[in-house]
Amino acid sequence: MTDLTCFRLDITDHVAHLVLNRPQALNTMNPVFWRELDHVLQQLHRGNDARALVLSSTGKHFSAGMALDAFGGAITLDDRSPEGRAAIFDLLGGMQATFSRMEELRMPVIAAIHGGCIGGALDMVSAACIRYATRDAFFCIQEINIGMVADVGSLQRLPRLMPMGLLKELAYTGRRLSAERALASGLVTELFDTPEALVQGALQSAREMAAKPPVALWGSKQALNYARDHGIEDSLRQMGWLQGAIWSNRHVHEAVSAQQQRRSAEFPPLAVLTPFAEIPSP
Structure with missing residues (x-):
């Protein structure tokens, strides 16, 4: 807290x-x-x-x-x-x-x-x-x-x-x-x-x-916000690039396996972000 x-x-x-x-x-x-x-x-x-x-x-x-x-x-x-x-x-x-x-x-x-x-x-x-x-x-x-x-x-x-x-x-x-x-x-x-x-x-x-894959949540939010502000053709094109960037066979397999086994799925977190200006100099 x-x-x-x-x-x-x-x-x-x-x-x-x-x-x-x-x-x-x-x-x-x-x-x-x-x-x-x-x-x-x-x-x-x-x-x-x-x-x-x-x-x-x-x-x-x-x-x-x-x-x-x-x-x-x-x-x-x-x-x-x-x-x-x-x-x-x-x-x-x-x-x-x-x-x-x-x-x-x-x-x-x-x-x-x-x-x-x-x-x-x-x-x-x-x-x-x-x-x-x-x-x-x-x-x-x-x-x-x-x-x-x-x-x-x-x-x-x-x-x-x-x-x-x-x-x-x-x-x-x-x-x-x-x-x-x-x-x-x-x-x-x-x-x-x-x-x-x-x-x-x-x-x-x-x-x-x-409980969903964090990168899939991120991708869904990206796609929805983009589609809100752009036409369908542009949004579909962006969706192809986005899906190609974040697709994970491991995530899909884990989600399906968890449903079949009636357990909670485990997904990796997003990467911690460090602004370039805050990266320590060598």
């Missing part, structure tokens, strides 16, 4: 469970939140112990989004000059990159959402592979209600997850989307009666995923 300022992290049986852990502040997102999330995602990506990730939360709401008080102190957006406005591009780029790390993580990511998932929190969970929710959960593109455009991923990722007409309605009005409508629209995969059942359901799914 690793306790951070904004999160709690546990890795058990190859499943990482990252919990937003500032319930007294409605799990709002301040600069520390971004630093810790970015660090955790980098470490999970480079390592090979975790094979699936569950993201859940504590308190009344999953997250109320950006900590607005940060804009009065830690974060300053200078709109007084073209140079200051240009700098907003790089500030936002860094924030966007953190959520993109979740999308690019070498493992499936399940977001377990209870209560409100508001503003930046919706940006974050839109980068997950799968979203589960409690029946009392709701989603809100809050930015329009405070005079700005949602800018950290919702408007870019959600068009691929739900009907465009419904998304435009939410983006233009700031209305709440109920869990039932989120399920019907495809944003959410399954609903649970309580937060406890939600987390257990998400962890159970993650355990099922973690």
Whole structure:
């Protein structure tokens, strides 16, 4: 168990469970939140112990989004000059990159959402592979209600997850989307009666995923993300290259043998990643 300022992290049986852990502040997102999330995602990506990730939360709401008080102190957006406005591009780029790390993580990511998932929190969970929710959960593109455009991923990722007409309605009005409508629209995969059942359901799914060959999970995520952004012909061509790169007769034999023998299969982990800049010089 690793306790951070904004999160709690546990890795058990190859499943990482990252919990937003500032319930007294409605799990709002301040600069520390971004630093810790970015660090955790980098470490999970480079390592090979975790094979699936569950993201859940504590308190009344999953997250109320950006900590607005940060804009009065830690974060300053200078709109007084073209140079200051240009700098907003790089500030936002860094924030966007953190959520993109979740999308690019070498493992499936399940977001377990209870209560409100508001503003930046919706940006974050839109980068997950799968979203589960409690029946009392709701989603809100809050930015329009405070005079700005949602800018950290919702408007870019959600068009691929739900009907465009419904998304435009939410983006233009700031209305709440109920869990039932989120399920019907495809944003959410399954609903649970309580937060406890939600987390257990998400962890159970993650355990099922973690029992598969990690390189096949990586390959499946690569193929799905590529197909989302490309045409069928290009995606089929990429699939041929991808399958040729990761095919393993040993993995297939182990999976089939384990099923026949009614036992758990054993698969090797992904390689630990060491960035080139961190390799010791000879």
